[in-house]
Amino acid sequence: MSHSPIDFKGSNFTFLVLYLYDSDHAIIRKAIQKKVDNAPTFLRHAPIIVNVSMLSSKVNWNHIQHAILETGLSIVGVSGCRDEKLKQVIMNSGLAILNEGAIDNSYSNIYISKSIPDQIKGKSKTRLISSPVRSGQQIYAKNTDLVIINSVSEGAELIADGNIHVYGSMRGRALAGVDGDESCQIFCTHLLAELLSIAGQYWMMEQIPSNCLGKTSRLYLESGVLTLQNLI
Incomplete structure (x- = not known):
């Protein structure tokens, strides 16, 4: 019996989630570089997810993407995109648009920018x-x-x-x-x-x-x- 050369399996990984609250690529790059310099073993060459929930289609995504990559981080995908025009630009850049619900269930979010937390969920049994x-x-x-x-x-x-x-x-x-x-x-x-x-x-x-x-x-x-x- 022949075997398939590939297989798809579910898994669970931990990614950093980079939340962007500014659309200026120079400011973003400087802020990320400062984080990387402060914790090189943790952040250098780290795979990340970029949350763009605070951005609109007016931003220059290509400049932002390039600024992030210049710091050595690797972008796995983009989450939080609500703007259809921006979503298309991001997909055209070769990145996946990730579903927020899937991220909450499959990944652990680490906020490396100051976050704006959602309403805190009720805690269950320890x-x-x-x-x-x-x-x-x-x-x-x-x-x-x-x-x-x-x-x-x-x-x-x-x-x-x-x-x-x-x-x-x-x-x-x-x-x-x-x-x-x-x-x-x-x-x-x-x-x-x-x-x-x-x-x-x-x-x-x-x-x-x-x-x-x-x-x-x-x-x-x-x-x-x-x-x-x-x-x-």
Whole structure:
């Protein structure tokens, strides 16, 4: 029996979502480059989705696209496009128009521009994980908090619309409040994270204060600024 040389399968990936609130390509490029320079290991050559919900067909999409690519980012597709003329221009540039609903179910949005959050969704029962979270694993708690009663390895990723609690060694990535809720927090009993993020504001490991590494800590936003507190 012959076998097909290809196959289509569903999968789940994490992408950064770049929200554009300005139509000036020079301003966009400068802002992105600053982000990339501040966190090169996280952003350099990163695949992203561009949200254009705040833009109209009057913008020069080709200039914007070129400005983004000049920073080294790779555009996977475009979301949030409501303008039919702009949608056609984007498709003509060779990019896919992504359905917002599909993105919410299949991807984790990380806001690398200051976001304008939608109405916060009601939270459901906490998601509790008692087994170790291995490198390469991704756990997402949709519309709720995430509690890990074990260790999280380097290369693992925790994502939650709500708070994140890790009662064990935290060496991977933790992203809380990914739906834009700035009141969310991250709690770790042994903090050694590769990346910490709340509502799109993020720190790489090298940005975490040395006096908090390996300690029981609480991360939260205070007046829009990431703040880390030792709990013991």
